[in-house]
Amino acid sequence: MSTSGEPSQPYGLPQPNPYGQVPAPPQNPVPAQQNPYAQPHPVPGQPDPAAGQPTPSQPPMQPPSQPPGGNYGYPPVGVGAPGTPAGPAGAPGGNGSGGGRGASGWLWAIGGAVAASAIWGSLLFATGGFSSEPSPDLAGYSYTDDLCAATSMTPFENAHYKTKANTGSSSKDANPQHSAARQKSMDTMWCNVALEQENASSATYSSTWLYTSATLHRTADPAPEFADNYRAYEKQETSIGYKVESVPGIGDEAYLVTRNDLGSDSGSYVILGVRDGWMTFQSTWSSYASSSSSGKQPTSDEIATMLKTSATETLKRLQNAR
Structure with missing residues (x-):
């Protein structure tokens, strides 16, 4: 589960919001210095607001019952393997306890393992890896009726x-x-x-x-x-x-x-x-x-x-x- 202000995808690729439009910000937002979830530094892979680039809107917190956004936990085709599932406490994007970022990372790891198992199983079925029929070694001999x-x-x-x-x-x-x-x-x-x-x-x-x-x-x-x-x-x-x-x-x-x-x-x-x-x-x-x-x-x-x-x-x- 991700906290507000964190990327919902570990490679910085924006994903469509499955819950519709992002709600408008409150009239009296909490000052950044009083918001314990504020990001002190730009998140890797995201545009830097300080550099004058627009910041894409982030999806709201997703309920625990939903899988991570995009491809059931797998990165898009062509993107490398995920990094470590959880960063140290106090790292950018963390909440000081290591729980928010770590939970998101574990969801990615579990989703990746399930998807990898599904892909590997499909390959075995396609190539006969699950077949109960053995492959006989007939050493070049063939049948003759006489x-x-x-x-x-x-x-x-x-x-x-x-x-x-x-x-x-x-x-x-x-x-x-x-x-x-x-x-x-x-x-x-x-x-x-x-x-x-x-x-x-x-x-x-x-x-x-x-x-x-x-x-x-x-x-x-x-x-x-x-x-x-x-x-x-x-x-x-x-x-x-x-x-x-x-x-x-x-x-x-x-x-x-x-x-x-x-x-x-x-x-x-x-x-x-x-x-x-x-x-x-x-x-x-x-x-x-x-x-x-x-x-x-x-x-x-x-x-x-x-x-x-x-x-x-x-x-x-x-x-x-x-």
Whole structure:
């Protein structure tokens, strides 16, 4: 609240009087030396009466319920930030107690803070700062509806494995099989390939599968839970044992899971999991061969090398699939 004779705006810019015309001065004004609110010196920013310049009329005291005049407490556009809210007692424009000028300054400070909050909130809404939707880091990977076409089979072919011939008559018996789905929270892709060794005898039984999947996470970062998903294999309280080890050099993190109770002669079960940003990838080798099988089964280490080589090339293809 301002006292009579003080500027209603801290930068000396005259503001329109919201209460109409200024009332006429009294017939017997109080002499300046007896008026405790008289200004002994010109107010900064206001015309100096002593210099012969006209003094603009000042608005009357405003009730406390009204905000400071002009722009709800903000200075006009182009004017610098307000100064300190209250001057020392006895300073020009003060009433000797520091209350009048200080109250006006605090109103300016509060009004400025409220207006600043409103402007900042508007900017956040306009730029999506208040949006609950996260910004997924997909690391350049993109969706494909045929993951089998992007899966590198070269390492397995070099180990004398080939895609098993399709003997079924329906699409459900197709080999390889692929599927994909685009959803709001994630994009998911799968590829299942049945393999067989070259020159394998039809008189022996063997089964070899390569399962590949890729997921683009759009609403939740998979990083906090990724490692635990694979470390959990080691904590299973069953007769089946697994070994889990970290694999450097692929994505942001990768883990290799190997089942221990399968001998190289009877089969292997090996999983490679990779996370790169908000993309997760998994390639699984599952094989079994009867004791009469003539073909030599690859070791778990050989399978791990094939999976890592295939994953490295497959991920490159998914990044260039745009």
